[in-house]
Every structure is written in structure tokens, then in C-alpha cells.
Amino acid sequence: MASASVSVLAILLLGVAAVASAQLSATFYDMSCPRALATIRSTVAAAVSRDPRMGASLLRLHFHDCFVQGCDASVLLADTANFRGEQGSFPNRGSLRGFDVVDGIKAQVEAVCPRTVSCADILAVAARDSVVALGGSPYTVLLGRRDSTTASLTLANSDLPAPSSDLATLIGSFSRKGLSTTDMVALSGAHTIGQVQCANFRSRIYGEPNLNSSYAASLRANCSQSGGDGNLAPLDATPNAFDNAYFGDLLAQRGLLHSDQQLFNGGSTDALVRAYASSAAQFGSDFAAAMVRMGSIGVLTGNQGEIRLSCSKVN
Ligand code: HEM
Ligand SMILES: *[C@@H]1O[C@H](CO)[C@@H](O)[C@H](O)[C@H]1NC(C)=O
Ligand SMILES: *[C@@H]1O[C@H](CO)[C@@H](O)[C@H](O)[C@H]1NC(C)=O
Secondary structure (H helix, E strand, O other): OHHHHHHHHHHHHHHHHHHHHHOOEOOOOOOOOOOHHHHHHHHHHHHHHHOOHHHHHHHHHHHHHHOOOOOOOHHHOOOEOOEOOOOOOOOOOOOOOOHHHHHHHHHHHHHHOOOOOOHHHHHHHHHHHHHHHOOOOOOOOOEOOEEOOOOOHHHHHHHOOOOOOOHHHHHHHHHOOOOOHHHHHHHHHHHHOOEEEHHHOHHHHOOOOOOOHHHHHHHHOOOOOOOOOOOEEEOOOOOOOOOOHHHHHHHOOOOOOHHHHHOOOOOOOHHHHHHHHHOHHHHHHHHHHHHHHHOOOOOEOOOOOEOOOEOOEOO
């Protein structure tokens, strides 16, 4: 009885998710703001050419938005005297970047079309434009998300995967968001760009056996057993290029995070990692499809939520 009602609930929830994503559309702003996409693209391109890592940071912002109460720009809500949002959570604190760039994009977009384009859509488009600016393949972003009036520190702490996660935990955390194991491996390929702080890989370089020894030695030079928590290391061999080098690194036991190397450690995802390492095209198309699915998690549409005027605070 209990399990029957759980499955009825699951079917209802899946139905709601399907309806919500069916309401997203590639042409959503074609009439209401035809310049929206070009405006976002040029601002992202300028930011990435000033600071290539910004492309990685914008891509990660969209992921951290979608995994916490859906792609609703909840991650952008800044703390105030009487509101604690997601930015102070363990995965986000001292780590997320790009809020100023998003505020700048929003200001440009408001100037061409006031009160029309959501911050959640800006994050989805900026993520795609970042991938493209760093050499990845273009894909079509579905639009029509609306912005939340709430955020959840609790969900940010519980739903974002930790770098200490093992393969089963990673599969489970993506599965709870409706994403397959293939989606999880493809999306992890986002770690082909960007940087990681020493605190997030220290335990890996002082003690894990499945790590390339020459690579470990070079990492230890800038990440000592204690201190230097914020020292950065590139996530793969080519941190400013959106390519498939990340997967080649995994084959050479050069996954920087514990969670990265879990994708190629004798388990069920080894074959897919080999396939992506040998085919940039297969990785590119699976990544694009997975980004579209991730971008439709828990979206607000129609007259739900609001179009924020400023991405960092509710209207
Ligand atoms: C599979 C589970 C994942 C885990 C455990 C994980 C964990 C992490 C950690 C710990 C960092 C470094 C943060 C820091 O040191 O400040 C990071 C960086 C990054 N993550 Fe992930 N991540 C995962 C999946 C993803 C996904 C799905 C995406 C996007 C689709 C993504 C995009 C990025 C990017 C681009 C960076 C570099 C950001 C920058 O340089 O500013 N990650 N991730
Ligand atoms: C060491 O960390 C600093 C601070 O994050 C960083 O700027 C530098 O590039 C790192 N050096 C090496 C060799 O990785
Ligand atoms: C360690 O990394 C180097 C450089 O990528 C590579 O040539 C070597 O095969 C790797 N070692 C192992 C055991 O994978």
C-alpha cells in the first residue's frame, strides 16, 4: 500500500517534470526579446576572453543552480541580514565564482528588454556560451524558466555531490535528479575546464593508490599536508579548452578529484570513459544532450516564480 502510493506519487512527479520541461522552448524569447541571446553571448565572450577560467565558473554555476531545488536561479540569491541562501553552503562557500559577471549580463539584458528574461535562463545560456567560447560544440538551449523567490541552504548541503563520493554515490545523486549514469559521466566531463582548490584534493594526493605517481608529486609541490588550502590546480591537462582530455587523464590515473577517478576505477563506467577518451564527438553530443536534461530539472514556468530585476535578490 505504502509502496503503491509512493509509485503513484513518483508517476505524478515525473508527469509534472515532463509538463514543466515541455513548456521550455528554444524560441521562447524570439518575439519578446529577440536580442536576448546575442546580448548574453557577447557578454560571456568578453568575460571569458578577460579570464578564461570564468567559462568554467559560469558552467559550474548552472550545475549548482539546477541540482538545488531546480534550475530557478536560487543559487544567485545573496545572503542578507534576515535571509540565508545557498551561497554559504559547504560546496559553494569560497568556491563559486561569476556572480558579478551574471549581474553584468542581467544589466545588459534588462537594458534591451526590461522584466523579460529570467536569471535562470541567463545561467543556462551563459553555461552553453562558456562551453562554446572555450572550444566546445554549440547546442540549443531550451528557454522559459522563471526565477524562484526562495533558496535552500539545506538542499545545497545535501544535494550537491561531494568530491569524496564513490561511484555508487555519484550515480545515486544524479539518479535522484532524473539523470542517467551516462548523463553523470558526460556531465562530469565539464571537469575538462577549470581549477580546484588544494583542500578538495589533498586527501587524494596524500594517500590514494590509484593516482599517477609523477602527477601526484607535482600536485604535492603546491598543496602541502597542511596550509595552502586555496592553492589551485587545473582540473585536467588543458583547463582552458573544452575538449575530451579529461577522459584521457582518467585513463592515465590522473583524475584530480577522488570523484573524477571513480569514473575509471574498474567499475561499470570504465567503458564509457574509454569511449569518450577516444571520441571527442561522442563526448560532445552526449554532453550536450545531458546539459539539456540537466537544464530542465525542476524548472518554474508559466506564471510560477518571477522574473527577477536583479539576479541577487527577489523582487
Ligand atoms: C560528478 C560530481 C561532481 C563533483 C563531486 C564535483 C565537484 C567539484 C569540486 C570539488 C570542484 C572544485 C571547487 C573548488 O575547489 O573551489 C569542482 C569544480 C568544477 N566543477 Fe564540478 N563536480 C561535479 C560535477 C560537475 C558538473 C556536472 C559540472 C557541470 C556540468 C561541473 C562543473 C565544474 C567546473 C566547470 C569546475 C571548475 C570551476 C572553476 O574553475 O571555477 N562539475 N567540481
Ligand atoms: C599554486 O597555487 C597558486 C595559488 O592558487 C596558483 O596561482 C599557482 O598557479 C599554483 N602553482 C602551480 C605550479 O600549480
Ligand atoms: C602517468 O602519467 C604519464 C603522463 O601522462 C603517463 O605517460 C603515464 O603512463 C602515467 N602512468 C600510469 C601508470 O598511467
